[in-house]
Amino acid sequence: MTQNPAIIVQQVDHYFGSGQLQKQVLFDINLQIESGEIVIMTGPSGSGKTTLLTLIGSLRSAQSGSLKILGQELCQASRDTLTQARRNNGYIFQAHNLHGSLTALENVQMGLEVHGSMLKAERHERAAEMLKKVGLEDRLHYLPSGLSGGQKQRVAIARALVSHPKIVLADEPTAALDKKSGRDVVDIMHDLAKQQGCTILLVTHDNRILDIADRIIYMEDGRLSKQPEAVS
Amino acid sequence: MLGFIQTLKQRTPLGLLQLKHDRMRLLTAIAGITFADVLIFMQLGFSDALLRTNTQYPRNLQADLVIISTQAKNFGQLRTFTRRRLYQAQDVPGVADADALYIGSADWRNPQTREETSMLILGQNPERPALNLPEVNQQLEAIRQPDTVVFDQASRGDYSTMIEQVNQGEFVTTEIGLRTVTVAGLFTVGASFADDGALITSDQNFLRLFPRRDAGTVSLGLIHLEPGYDPEQVQADLAERLPDDVLVLTHEGYIDFELAEIQSNSPVGFVFSLGTAMGFIVGTVIVYQVLSTDVNSHLAEYATFKAMGYRNSYLLGIIFEEALILTLFGFMPGMAISIVAYQLTEAATALPMLMPFSRTVIVFLLTLVMCTFSGAIATRRLQAADPADIF
Structure with a gap:
């Protein structure tokens, strides 16, 4: 079976603002990521990494060029299509963004509820399994306020991966963590993603985690360079 | 679903x-x-x-049609019209009888606390009770006696000992103006915003208590119809027959008149x-x-x-x-x-x-x-x- 690329980005330009204040932030982006590939995108702040990530994650609508995610063209897509497309992805943010009123288990099962196809009991069972995989089986009913930073980020990973997404998008998942928990979090992400065969695009400044990548891409001033001198 | x-x-x-x-x-x-x-x-x-x-007494009137003065504002301030209108009304086909009801407010002395307070006083014909209040209608004999009234025991104020005494069959006396009246019985309606309570008596007693009112000026006319007549038809005939210093209303129409008055004018x-x-x-x-x-x-x-x-x-x-x-x-x-x-x-x-x-x-x-x-x-x-x- 031939592996279709999970993400194909062709000639994407992106602008913020309008009129005289319009500013181009992405220039002629071309990127192809195969299914199951782990790609790390790095580069200085303000280079447009996060913007590209939000485009690929259908959080923003692409303005020009072509953006195919899992075979679906998302350039100029409607809001509804975008919302639908988001459900195929798992997101891990720099801040964990867990819901403060929900326990770890309830937070994780929110990743399944969005699909609306599973009964509550089943969702909770799957969420518990997932939390076990990230090593939090004894913290199922803790509220986020009762968890450490690393534990919260692991809950967030469980939430992102519980629905077995085809693509996982992560933005600085280790930025708020110390070296040990940062490493743990990335390892868990890596192992689970490999088991589930999902594609990972990870934006980071953290040099300590570059080794998990199959490929590293570099962005500067809104342009991608495939063979950056900075990272070799 | x-x-x-x-x-x-x-x-x-x-x-x-x-x-x-x-x-x-x-x-x-x-x-x-x-x-x-x-x-x-x-x-x-x-x-x-x-x-x-403010509509308890209007609601409890026993009448098919009600005649009031065109000057009437509400039950407490009905003004008066001449009794001649009631005699004229009896000419109209379908009218069985037309009774007068006398209404006024007077200060009475609470027999218990000796304080003066404003009471609504109704004077009705004891032969044909004006109100649909069984408690009152059982005591019609009592109010035939001179200067005798029945008292609304739900009146505002402290009347507990007095109610006790009346219930034991004693006669309690007090003053209204210059006259001494006897409370012979009780009924229950309740206070209104305007008056602290009410007394019901006969038309004769009413005229004694209000020396400046005379029998010829009545507050409200109660029309009873002969069976088989349509109240609205008779209402129209009466309005035609009577001069326009009075207003003829059906009972419901009169309650609505009272409600509308409260809602719009107060x-x-x-x-x-x-x-x-x-x-x-x-x-x-x-x-x-x-x-x-x-x-x-x-x-x-x-x-x-x-x-x-x-x-x-x-x-x-x-x-x-x-x-x-x-x-x-x-x-x-x-x-x-x-x-x-x-x-x-x-x-x-x-x-x-x-x-x-x-x-x-x-x-x-x-x-x-x-x-x-x-x-x-x-x-x-x-x-x-x-x-x-x-x-």
């Missing part, structure tokens, strides 16, 4: 969990709604008591409507404050949900769920407190504070509208939850 309930059961009750998580905020909201509901209940209760007490009706509106607005503001703070403090979480693929409608659902929970938990204590407050008010003022089922439904619906409306304004903040901003 079944599918919808199934969906609800399977849904994580986020609104409930959010409210439970922040107890202080929940309590503030519930206290606010409770306060608003009590305010609304009290205003509606007073307004209803006003309408009820400031009290307006005040209570305003009070109800204020309660509603206070409630809306408090619930809005709570819900919008709640939305604000969860913006990042909501944006995350949007990024995960949840639709806006899901988030709207959370806020309306909160609104519904607040409605329920704010309404119930509000109603409980109001029932107690009604009893206290009734004990203190002798106003009939009733809690009809229809009013609880109306206030519940008002609360629901209040919460949903505030929720709807609060959801505008949701637009600010942009998933692209949280990366």
Whole structure:
């Protein structure tokens, strides 16, 4: 079976603002990521990494060029299509963004509820399994306020991966963590993603985690360079 | 419908969990709604008591048609018209008889406390009782006696010993103006806003108590029809026959006249409507404050949900769920407190504070509208939850 690329980005330009204040932030982006590939995108702040990530994650609508995610063209897509497309992805943010009123288990099962196809009991069972995989089986009913930073980020990973997404998008998942928990979090992400065969695009400044990548891409001033001198 | 309930059961009750998580905020909201509901209940209760007490005698009139002066304002201020109109009315086909009712207000001395207070006094023909009050109609013999009255035991003020004495068959005497009157019996109607209580007596006794009124000027005419006549037809005939210094109304028409008078001409009706509106607005503001703070403090979480693929409608659902929970938990204590407050008010003022089922439904619906409306304004903040901003 031939592996279709999970993400194909062709000639994407992106602008913020309008009129005289319009500013181009992405220039002629071309990127192809195969299914199951782990790609790390790095580069200085303000280079447009996060913007590209939000485009690929259908959080923003692409303005020009072509953006195919899992075979679906998302350039100029409607809001509804975008919302639908988001459900195929798992997101891990720099801040964990867990819901403060929900326990770890309830937070994780929110990743399944969005699909609306599973009964509550089943969702909770799957969420518990997932939390076990990230090593939090004894913290199922803790509220986020009762968890450490690393534990919260692991809950967030469980939430992102519980629905077995085809693509996982992560933005600085280790930025708020110390070296040990940062490493743990990335390892868990890596192992689970490999088991589930999902594609990972990870934006980071953290040099300590570059080794998990199959490929590293570099962005500067809104342009991608495939063979950056900075990272070799 | 079944599918919808199934969906609800399977849904994580986020609104409930959010409210439970922040107890202080929940309590503030519930206290606010409770306060608003009590305010609304009290205003509606007073307004209803006003309408009820000021129309109790009109409602209880035993007549098919009622004649009043065109100058009449309300039951307490009916003015008078000449008795000749009643004799003229008896000419009209269909009229069986026409009786006079004399109404006036006078200060009487509370036999117990010796304080002077304003009483409504009705003088009726003891042969044909004017009111549909069985307690009064059993004592018609008593009021035939000179200077003898029956007393409304629900009158405002302290009459406990006097009521006790009357119940034991003693005659209690007191003064109205310069005359000494005997209280021979009791009945129960209740005070109104205008008068602290009421006395019923015969027309002869009434004229003795009000020396400046004479038998020829009556307050209200009661027309009884012969069987088989249409009240509206006879009403039209009477209006045709009688000069236009009097107004002929059906019994219902007369009650409506009293209600309309209170609602439009007395400031009290307006005040209570305003009070109800204020309660509603206070409630809306408090619930809005709570819900919008709640939305604000969860913006990042909501944006995350949007990024995960949840639709806006899901988030709207959370806020309306909160609104519904607040409605329920704010309404119930509000109603409980109001029932107690009604009893206290009734004990203190002798106003009939009733809690009809229809009013609880109306206030519940008002609360629901209040919460949903505030929720709807609060959801505008949701637009600010942009998933692209949280990366």
